[in-house]
Amino acid sequence: MGKQIKQLQSTNTTEWEIALGQVDDASAVDKFGINSAVHSSYETIWDAVAIYAYPSSAVTVTATSADGADDSGVEVTIQGLNANYEEQSVTVTLGATGVASTTETFIRVFRAFVSGSTAAGGNIDIDNGGTVYAQIQSEYQQTMMAVYTIPANKKGYLVSANISSQKEKDVTGKLMMREDGGVFRTQGLVITPGTPHGRTWRVPKGIPAKTDIEIRAKAGASGPVAAGFEIILVDA
Numbered sequence: 001m002g003k004q005i006k007q008l009q010s011t012n013t014t015e016w017e018i019a020l021g022q023v024d025d026a027s028a029v030d031k032f033g034i035n036s037a038v039h040s041s042y043e044t045i046w047d048a049v050a051i052y053a054y055p056s057s058a059v060t061v062t063a064t065s066a067d068g069a070d071d072s073g074v075e076v077t078i079q080g081l082n083a084n085y086e087e088q089s090v091t092v093t094l095g096a097t098g099v100a101s102t103t104e105t106f107i108r109v110f111r112a113f114v115s116g117s118t119a120a121g122g123n124i125d126i127d128n129g130g131t132v133y134a135q136i137q138s139e140y141q142q143t144m145m146a147v148y149t150i151p152a153n154k155k156g157y158l159v160s161a162n163i164s165s166q167k168e169k170d171v172t173g174k175l176m177m178r179e180d181g182g183v184f185r186t187q188g189l190v191i192t193p194g195t196p197h198g199r200t201w202r203v204p205k206g207i208p209a210k211t212d213i214e215i216r217a218k219a220g221a222s223g224p225v226a227a228g229f230e231i232i233l234v235d236a
Contacts, residue, residue, distance in 0.1 A: 026234050026235070027232075027233045029156070029231040030230050032144065032227070033045045033047070033144040033146035034144045034226040037049050038222065040218055055131075055133065058107040061078065061127060062101040062126070062128065064127070065121070066122035066124070068122070072094055073094065073118055074093070074116065075091060076092055076094065076113070077114075078092070078134070080110050081149060081152075082106065085151055085152035085210050086152055088104060090102050090104050110147055112124070112126050112134045120138050123135060123137050146215040149210065150208065154236055156206070156207035156213075156231045158201055158204055158205040159200065161198070161215070161228070161230075162197065162229070163197050163217065167194055167223040168194035169193070169221040171191070171220070174189045175188035177207065180208070180211065213229070
């Protein structure tokens with residue numbers, strides 16, 4: 001039988017025991033992403049090079065490969081939250097034209113990846129009505145999104161974050177959070193001359209259910225910026 005998170009808070013041994021599945025009410029989230037061309041205005045660190053747009057209501061999504069029929073049979077798993085903000089994972093197989101749609105609806109999509117034995121030859125957009133909520137680049141075979149939302153009946157604890165740039169130019173990165181019904185607020189800020197920067201929270205920051213989290217950045221010279229963060233999820 002596993003331990004409860006309260007037992008571990010006094011021992012400071014949570015990381016390995018969570019990783020080994022020995023904590024009954026806790027799990028780990030590792031989010032990482034890249035924006036291939038950050039410019040002088042803030043952009044979300046994710047595949048599609050823009051400020052990320054969130055669904056205003058739960059929607060079905062369609063996976064469409066840029067390689068069309070050449071990616072017929074590719075299996076794609078989409079992870080996010082359903083209309084009740086509960087965790088949801090759906091797997092679809094691209095059809096003869098390289099397209100597949102879900103019957104399940106998502107209020108949030110925060111990860112997608114090629115889950116079968118056949119790699120995708122083209123980039124795969126996960127969208128609804130032309131709004132892209134995730135993109136699998138063929139280079140990575142999964143999304144690269146520094147974007148996440150705390151599920152219902154969970155509380156998150158932010159333990160670390162990082163940012164790096166390909167170019168030795170000034171980069172400003174900010175960790176943004178939006179609680180349910182609120183606005184995005186900056187919860188961490190770093191200005192670096194292109195030097196990789198990481199932060200570990202000695203006192204992990206508590207994050208309520210339904211909070212949207214993302215990293216945004218702007219740069220003095222257009223180029224790739226990567227970033228990510230780690231969260232421990234605990235049953236609320």
